[in-house]
Amino acid sequence: MSAGRRNVSRKSVITALQRTLINPISRRVPRAHLIETVGRKSGEPRTTPVSGRLDGDEYWFVSEYGPASQYVKNIQANPEVRIRVKNVWRSGRAVLRPDDDPRRRLRTISRNASVVVRAVGDDLLSIQVVLRSTG
Numbered sequence: 001m002s003a004g005r006r007n008v009s010r011k012s013v014i015t016a017l018q019r020t021l022i023n024p025i026s027r028r029v030p031r032a033h034l035i036e037t038v039g040r041k042s043g044e045p046r047t048t049p050v051s052g053r054l055d056g057d058e059y060w061f062v063s064e065y066g067p068a069s070q071y072v073k074n075i076q077a078n079p080e081v082r083i084r085v086k087n088v089w090r091s092g093r094a095v096l097r098p099d100d101d102p103r104r105r106l107r108t109i110s111r112n113a114s115v116v117v118r119a120v121g122d123d124l125l126s127i128q129v130v131l132r133s134t135g
Contacts, residue, residue, distance in 0.1 A: 040078065060109070064117045
C-alpha cells in the first residue's frame with residue numbers, strides 16, 4: 001500500500017454511503033420508517049431511516065452498529081424520540097435492549113426492510129420505542 005493511501009474500513013464506506021446517498025433518499029419516501037432523535041451536541045433534530053416493526057404501542061428495530069451508531073448515542077443522551085411509520089409521526093421513549101436477541105428480533109421484521117442490517121451489521125442491538133397514545 002502506498003504512503004498516500006488510507007486503510008478504509010467496510011463500516012466507514014457503508015456509513016458514508018448511508019449518510020450521503022441512502023439516508024437522504026429514504027427520508028423523502030413517504031412510507032419509509034424514520035426515527036428522529038435530538039443531537040446530543042447540537043440539540044437539533046436528527047432523522048435516520050430505520051427498519052422496524054410497529055406492534056401496538058411499541059416500535060422495535062435493530063441497530064446494525066449498536067452503541068457505535070450516532071443515533072444510539074443520541075438516544076443514550078436523550079431517549080425522547082419520534083417515529084414515523086406510514087407517514088404518521090408518533091412520540092415515544094426509546095429503550096436500548098441489550099438483553100434482547102437482535103437476530104431473533106430481525107426475524108420479526110420484514111425481510112426486505114431489514115436486509116441492510118442483516119448484511120452489514122456487526123454489533124447488533126435491539127431498540128424498543130414505547131410510543132405514547134395517539135388518542
